[in-house]
Amino acid sequence: MFSLSEENYLKAIFHLERKYAGGVSTNALAEEMETKASSVTDMVKKLSDKDLVKYRKYQGVQLSEQGKRTAIEVIRKHRLWEVFLVEKLNFSWDEVHDIAEQLEHIKSEKLTDELDKFLGHPKRDPHGDPIPDAEGNFRISNKMLLADLEEGQSGICVGVKDSSTEFLRYLDKNEITLGKAIKIVQREEYDESLLIKINDKDLRISKTISKNLFIKPND
Amino acid sequence: MFSLSEENYLKAIFHLERKYAGGVSTNALAEEMETKASSVTDMVKKLSDKDLVKYRKYQGVQLSEQGKRTAIEVIRKHRLWEVFLVEKLNFSWDEVHDIAEQLEHIKSEKLTDELDKFLGHPKRDPHGDPIPDAEGNFRISNKMLLADLEEGQSGICVGVKDSSTEFLRYLDKNEITLGKAIKIVQREEYDESLLIKINDKDLRISKTISKNLFIKPND
DNA sequence: AATAAGATTTAGACTAGGCTAAATATTGTT
């Protein structure tokens, strides 16, 4: 079993490997963990001793197979608990992150699997992020940023890139929720804002918004 | 907010105060916490600095009002999660303790209250122990040990004193579950065993068993 | 190729929580 801190490092490395496939730098990890580079170096050595990461001084860090498996297990638990909080306990999608950060460290395989079953094996968490199955497989779907769609294209809103309270509240206010159909009516090249049709209404959204909304394009 | 270790100490002191009302001794607490007396002394000083306990050297320790409130909150969470695990996730009553020990430290008042609501405000956990309400009030009911009932008396099985896997499995095997009616048919004074009627069958149980089963006597 | 800037690691210190061994206080028994 791994400590809370070890699990959080593994999770952070997992997320950063998307951006830095060749190895996650100490500084990037320090920023993600909201700690100092020296602390990261210490912890990364410990993780390396346990064969959870591959680490070469000054060259950054990568997850080992076991490290990756552990990180995915933590992410699986995080997202399942988020579904539980929203679906069963009346939380809204902007309230669940901090609580799931605690719940994701509860150690019991049976608990995770029974929770998954109880929730009906959900495929995505309340923010549209995919939930890995018990074997650690994500079903990845072709999603794009709304900002990258062409004029005239349409699709389904499937996730958010920014999960901050502020952004989620903005979406709530404008009745933009996961599963909704969205069509790009017009692109304004000057400020990169978009005119979209959603809920049968036209809505103008800024680049800031469209860069943080994932869409599964039709066809 | 208090640390995991602090919460566990408060909980242990709370439980021991039932037996040692005049102050819980360092050694008793050390045994309960499965640690050394010297470690207990250190921690008790810290709790005292935070006004969670009243402590006088060599004289034992007692919970302050705030300490008691905190302990009860932890116990409330523990028991609610046990209900959740048994009622919603198909756990049996002998499997839930260790997981609830982890879940009881999750910090979110809203989570606790919503969980309570979701479960229908249960009054007792799967072992028959009362669940305090959000204000920290236990509803105490008149329960007795089965061993202390007279021949001919009858009642309802409402709880267990020993929550060990072994004991709970024994009860399962003999179809003794909470809510069942039990009548004392005969007391054997020689070995203090009892002949009881339960499930319309006669069953002989030893003193060891009858000393660990709580009964709410009829009238 | 040299060097300055930036990134990373090392050294040494700190806190929480725990341990062992030694010192001290309390209690029970004569």
Added chain:
DNA sequence: AACAATATTTAGCCTAGTCTAAATCTTATT
């Protein structure tokens, strides 16, 4: 009242995880 047994506390050390400051490595620029 004294002393032995037991309980408790103190002193000093340990590990995990963190920090600051100093040292060292890498990289970008000339």
